Amino acid sequence: xxxxxxxxxxxxxxxxxxxxxxxxxxxxxxxxxxxxxxxxxxxxxxxxxxxxxxxxxxxxxxxxxxxxxxxxxxxxxxxxxxxxxxxxxxxxxxxxxxxxxxxxxxxxxxxxxxxxxxxxxxxxxxxxxxxxxxxxxxxxxxxxxxxxxxxxxxxxxxxxxxxxxxxxxxxxxxxxxxxxxxxxxxxxxxxxxxxxxxxxxxxxxxxxxxxxxxxxxxxxxxxxxxxxxxxxxxxxxxxxxxxxxxxxxxxxxxxxxxxxxxxxxxxxxxxxxxxxxxxxxxxxxxxxxxxxxxxxxxxxxxxxxxxxxxxxxxxxxxxxxxxxxxxxxxxxxxxxxxxxxxxxxxxxxxxxxxxxxxxx
Amino acid sequence: xxxxxxxxxxxxxxxxxxxxxxxxxxxxxxxxxxxxxxxxxxxxxxxxxxxxxxxxxxxxxxxxxxxxxxxxxxxxxxxxxxxxxxxxxxxxxxxxxxxxxxxxxxxxxxxxxxxxxxxxxxxxxxxxxxxxxxxxxxxxxxxxxxxxxxxxxxxxxxxxxxxxxxxxxxxxxxxxxxxxxxxxxxxxxxxxxxxxxxxxxxxxxxxxxxxxxxxxxxxxxxxxxxxxxxxxxxxxxxxxxxxxxxxxxxxxxxxxxxxxxxxxxxxxxxxxxxxxxxxxxxxxxxxxxxxxxxxxxxxxxxxxxxxxxxxxxxxxxxxxxxxxxxxxxxxxxxxxxxxxxxxxxxxxxxxxxxxxxxxx
Numbered sequence: 233x234x235x236x237x238x239x240x241x242x243x244x245x246x247x248x249x250x251x252x253x254x255x256x257x258x259x260x261x262x263x264x265x266x267x268x269x270x271x272x273x274x275x276x277x278x279x280x281x282x283x284x285x286x287x288x289x290x291x292x293x294x295x296x297x298x299x300x301x302x303x304x305x306x307x308x309x310x311x312x313x314x315x316x317x318x319x320x321x322x323x324x325x326x327x328x329x330x331x332x333x334x335x336x337x338x339x340x341x342x343x344x345x346x347x348x349x350x351x352x353x354x355x356x357x358x359x360x361x362x363x364x365x366x367x368x369x370x371x372x373x374x375x376x377x378x379x380x381x382x383x384x385x386x387x388x389x390x391x392x393x394x395x396x397x398x399x400x401x402x403x404x405x406x407x408x409x410x411x412x413x414x415x416x417x418x419x420x421x422x423x424x425x426x427x428x429x430x431x432x433x434x435x436x437x438x439x440x441x442x443x444x445x446x447x448x449x450x451x452x453x454x455x456x457x458x459x460x461x462x463x464x465x466x467x468x469x470x471x472x473x474x475x476x477x478x479x480x481x482x483x484x485x486x487x488x489x490x491x492x493x494x495x496x497x498x499x500x501x502x503x504x505x506x507x508x509x510x511x512x513x514x515x516x517x518x519x520x521x522x523x524x525x526x527x528x529x530x531x532x533x534x535x536x537x538x539x540x541x542x543x544x545x546x547x548x549x550x551x552x553x554x555x556x557x558x559x560x561x562x563x564x565x566x567x568x569x570x571x572x573x574x575x576x577x578x579x580x581x582x583x584x585x586x587x588x589x590x591x592x
Numbered sequence: 593x594x595x596x597x598x599x600x601x602x603x604x605x606x607x608x609x610x611x612x613x614x615x616x617x618x619x620x621x622x623x624x625x626x627x628x629x630x631x632x633x634x635x636x637x638x639x640x641x642x643x644x645x646x647x648x649x650x651x652x653x654x655x656x657x658x659x660x661x662x663x664x665x666x667x668x669x670x671x672x673x674x675x676x677x678x679x680x681x682x683x684x685x686x687x688x689x690x691x692x693x694x695x696x697x698x699x700x701x702x703x704x705x706x707x708x709x710x711x712x713x714x715x716x717x718x719x720x721x722x723x724x725x726x727x728x729x730x731x732x733x734x735x736x737x738x739x740x741x742x743x744x745x746x747x748x749x750x751x752x753x754x755x756x757x758x759x760x761x762x763x764x765x766x767x768x769x770x771x772x773x774x775x776x777x778x779x780x781x782x783x784x785x786x787x788x789x790x791x792x793x794x795x796x797x798x799x800x801x802x803x804x805x806x807x808x809x810x811x812x813x814x815x816x817x818x819x820x821x822x823x824x825x826x827x828x829x830x831x832x833x834x835x836x837x838x839x840x841x842x843x844x845x846x847x848x849x850x851x852x853x854x855x856x857x858x859x860x861x862x863x864x865x866x867x868x869x870x871x872x873x874x875x876x877x878x879x880x881x882x883x884x885x886x887x888x889x890x891x892x893x894x895x896x897x898x899x900x901x902x903x904x905x906x907x908x909x910x911x912x913x914x915x916x917x918x919x920x921x922x923x924x925x926x927x928x929x930x931x932x933x934x935x936x937x938x939x940x941x942x943x944x945x946x947x948x949x950x951x952x
Contacts, residue, residue, distance in 0.1 A: 271914075301908055303915050307867030308860050311789075312654055312902070316909045319650070331867070394770070395758070425754070591758055 264288055264499045265322035266300040267314055269329035269453070270428035276453035277427070277472040277489070278302065281328045281351075284491030291496045295503065306331030306427075311338060318343040324502045326495065327351065329427065330396060337361055347507050349498060352398055354577065359509050364494055367515030368398070369405035370544045371487035371523055372449075373551035374537050375469045376409025378484050378526070379447040380417045381533045382467055387418045387587075389440030391450040391457055393427050395591045397579040399451050404583045405551045406449065409540075411585055420445055421588035430456035441466055447484075458482060467528065474524040485537065486524035493519060516545040552576065557584040596941040603936050611932035618928040623921055632911055640910055641903035641921070651906070653790050655898045657860070660790075661686070663797040663894035664852035665876035667804050668845030670885040674808070675841045676821040681727060681742030682849040683873025684749035685720040689850020690857040691753050692719025694772065694864045697779035698761055704778040712779060712854055713796075720850015721843045723749065728842030732835035738842075750869050757866050771865035781859035793855030798891070800848060805887040817841070849873060882929055900925055 266285050270278040285298050299322065304313045310332050317325050318339055324347040327336045333353035340348045340358040352365045379388045390406065392399050403421060410417035420443055422436040433452045437460035440448060448461045448468040455478040461468035462479040470476065470486025494512065501507040514520045523541055526534035543549035554565030559582035565571060582590050607614075620638065627634040645651040665682045672679040679685075693716030696708055727741040754770075763773040781791040808814035820827035820837045827834060852872065857864050879897055883890030904918030 271916075299909065299912055301905075301915075305867070305870065307865070307870065309867075309870060313905055313909070315650075316905055320909050 261297045262292070262295060262324075262499060262503050263297045263299065263320075263322045264495070264502075265298065265317040265320075265325045267304050267310070267317065267325065267327045267329075267332060268300060268302040269304065269306060269332075271302050272300070274428055274453045275455045275473055275475060275478070278328070278453060280473045280489045281326070281491055284495040287492035288495050288499050292499065292503070296499060304332075308335065311335040314339045315342065318346045322346060324349065324499060324507070326498075330394075330398070347498075347502055354511075356509060356511065362498075362510045362512070364510070364512040365398070366489060366520040367513060368487055368489070368521055369401045369551060370515045371521050372402045372405040373409035373544065373549075374523060374540050375449060375485065375487070376406040376411075376417075377413050377540055378529065378533060378537050379406070379449070379469075380410040380413035381536065382484065382529055383417070383445075383447050385444050385446050386414065386416060387420060387443075387445045388447040388449060389437070389443070389445035390419055390421045391433055391436045391440070391448070391452055392421050392423050393452050394425065395423065395580075397577060400582070400590065401576065401579045402451055403586060404579065407583060407585045408551055408556065418585060418587050421586065423591055424452060426452065428453040430454040433457050434460045437461060437468075438464075470524060476524065476527065481528060483524070484528055485526050488522040488524055490520055490522050516541060517547065558582070559584055559586055559590075594943045596943060597934070597938045598941050600937055600939055604939075607932070607935040611935060612929065614935075615925070615928040615932045618932070619921075619925045622924050622928075626917070626921060626924070630913060630917060632913065637907060637911060637913075640907050642899065644906055644910075645899055645902045651902055653785070655895060655902050656794055657790050658901055659894040659898035660793045660797050661852040661856050661872045662876050662879045662897060663891055664793070664800055664855070665845075665849045665873055666879035666883065666890045666894060667797075667800050667887050668848030669876055669880040670883070670887060670890060671804060671808065671817060672841040672845040673880060674821045674885050675817040675837050676824065677728075677731070677838050677841045678739045679724065679727070679742050679842055679845050680739050680877070681724070681744075681746045681873070682845065682876055683869060683871065684742070684746035685723045685846040685849035686853040686856075686873045687746075687749040687753050687869055688723040688853070689716040689720030689846075690853030690864060690868050691749075691756065692716060692722075692850070693854030694761075694775075694857055697775040697858075698772050698864070701773065701776060701779075704776060706778070708778045709781065709858070712858060713851060716850045716854025716857075717847040718850070720853060721847040724842040724846020724849070725839070728839045732838045738838075742842075746873070753864070753868065754866050757864055761864065763863075772863045774863045775858065779858060780862050781855060789860070791855065791859030793852070793859045796851060796855060797894075800851075801887045801891045808887065813840075849876075878926060881933075882926070884933070897926075 266281060268278040268281060272278055272282040285300060288296060289298055299317065301313045304310050306329055314325065314327060314335050326349045328351045330352045333350055333355050336348050336350045337355050337357040340361045344360055346360065348361045350361060350363055353363055356363055390403055392403065407419045420440055422440055424432050424436050426432055433454055434456040437448050437457040441464050446466045448457050448466060450457045450471045453472065455475050458468050458470060458475045458479040462482040467484055468479060468482050470483050472489050474486050474488055476483045526537050550570050552571035554569040555567045556565040558564045623638055624634040627637040645655060665686060669679060669682060693712045695715060696703060696712055726745060727738045730736040730741050731738040757772060758770045761772045763771060781793060784790045784792065784794060808817060816832045816837065819830060820832050820834055824834055857868060879890060879893050882897065883893035900922045904922055907913055907918055908915055
């Protein structure tokens with residue numbers, strides 16, 4: 233019996249090796265490729281990007297082929313995977329995390345015929361590199377308002393990843409939104425130095441709740457914080473994706489990143505031969521930042537949130553409008569003054585009310 | 593039926609030669625099963641894993657590049673482990689080496705001279721050696737457990753370097769993002785090939801391998817390392833000083849880890865950033881044992897491990913399998929190699945109940 237199994241196994245292996253190694257090269261398809269920081273199953277940031285990829289497949293059917301690499305580290309180690317995709321015949325490559333910035337530009341130099349799209353960065357050293365991002369901070373402002381209405385302790389907790397401008401901007405926008413409702417509202421911040429690490433994110437949520445916060449929000453990619461908040465009976469905001477499944481009685485709303493329209497339009501541009509370098513930073517008005525349904529809150533709070541979304545969408549309201557003081561009490565924006573785009577993109581200071589020292 | 597591991601009186605020459613092939617065979621069998629279960633053509637998958645990377649000049653260079661720090665660190669560790677000193681903190685020594693070596697480009701960026709690079713390399717080695725001296729002195733002076741102290745110092749180094757690149761060393765033009773300024777050209781290790789990635793670190797690794805092999809097998813110092821490692825009592829009778837050996841072994845491995853660190857910083861990343869710590873110091877422990885603590889064996893082992901990394905990435909790109917699957921496959925390979933190596937010194941004895949006791 234054993235002998236037979238062994239022989240069958242040996243035969244199988246021999247067959248396998250003599251089998252022809254397939255070299256897939258179909259007719260001229262456009263190949264769109266994606267590099268992800270986390271697993272596609274993070275149900276947050278990367279999940280949303282992958283939804284965008286699937287939308288591209290759905291939109292163009294047989295005319296496109298897509299590929300992706302997940303859990304690619306943000307370092308010089310990202311160079312090989314990005315170039316690997318370029319070598320494998322990708323026509324357009326979306327690199328979807330901030331620190332892929334230098335490797336993306338380096339790859340763009342080596343592969344001038346491939347189009348590169350780097351999310352959330354600012355370097356476009358070659359004509360075949362574009363930047364795209366969304367004004368997530370607009371959603372943070374709405375969340376801040378909701379938090380101030382819903383919190384009993386007057387303190388919210390914020391799980392932050394890296395002290396880069398995008399994250400600092402979100403924190404500031406959140407507290408400005410909260411202060412527009414309750415001027416004394418406070419915000420505690422925990423830095424976890426990772427985008428995706430569910431146990432660490434969960435620990436941060438626990439630590440914040442132990443310090444008396446009753447609203448948890450995050451700038452990390454997993455659903456761990458939402459699940460901890462649900463266990464501990466406090467409220468939370470979903471991040472990057474609708475996380476209602478992980479906290480049906482916990483999630484107030486979520487900022488949903490909808491990348492599908494952008495991905496479809498950029499892949500289309502490659503197919504039509506009209507692709508040009510761009511630097512896109514869009515928000516609620518363009519449909520890139522979407523709020524999940526306002527749940528687990530009274531109607532008047534939901535109404536307020538809906539109105540704020542409408543005002544931001546129409547441009548009537550800009551979260552970073554004076555009077556705004558910096559954390560140290562000095563004036564940043566005078567009454568009615570709006571922040572200039574340079575300061576917005578390079579934001580490296582807290583506004584008043586954040587109970588934390590910004591790691592500098 | 594019970595399985596016993598029984599120590600052989602003498603090590604088996606047969607298994608010493610056979611075990612790598614046995615391991616490869618087992619990996620192929622289980623890899624075939626795994627890829628079949630994943631719905632892939634196992635022949636294609638294994639081809640992409642082990643053969644494809646070797647047919648492409650670019651990928652060969654990537655393998656060499658990936659193997660370089662692993663080999664450098666593992667060679668140092670081989671001396672440490674052979675002498676019975678358990679340095680688990682190479683990751684920290686690697687980081688501190690990279691950090692000390694970066695002092696010149698960080699503080700004297702305008703100092704451009706051919707002497708900069710040699711100085712950086714020497715400083716990197718000194719940095720790594722000094723950092724390794726801490727657990728060595730603690731062990732030889734106070735009898736502390738070097739496994740614990742060296743490991744814990746890794747976390748200290750990680751936090752310290754992280755703080756440096758986020759605070760005092762941060763590029764003022766970097767928009768708040770962690771990392772020093774890009775080094776100027778005189779502080780960047782030149783490429784080995786004209787349009788390549790591989791840098792002079794690879795040459796250091798080869799020189800270190802040959803030099804260390806010579807020291808271990810042809811010199812008195814090497815004899816001392818082996819005797820003190822395998823039979824400390826005999827070493828004492830021979831007049832060898834175990835405490836001095838602890839210091840020597842740690843300084844030696846720390847210096848090589850530090851060299852690996854500064855070579856990586858200067859040759860690959862071209863600046864010091866928050867992503868230097870990728871676990872090479874820990875992976876190198878596997879490489880050291882994979883190469884049976886023999887510097888020349890380590891040269892091969894480092895390349896094989898690098899091949900499995902690069903092959904895994906190719907498999908992800910071409911077959912679109914998840915990185916968890918490629919990690920499992922790499923784990924299979926390492927497990928079988930180390931498991932079959934056990935057969936060099938041990939034999940497996942089967943016992944079927946008590947009646948046939950003694951049969952082997």
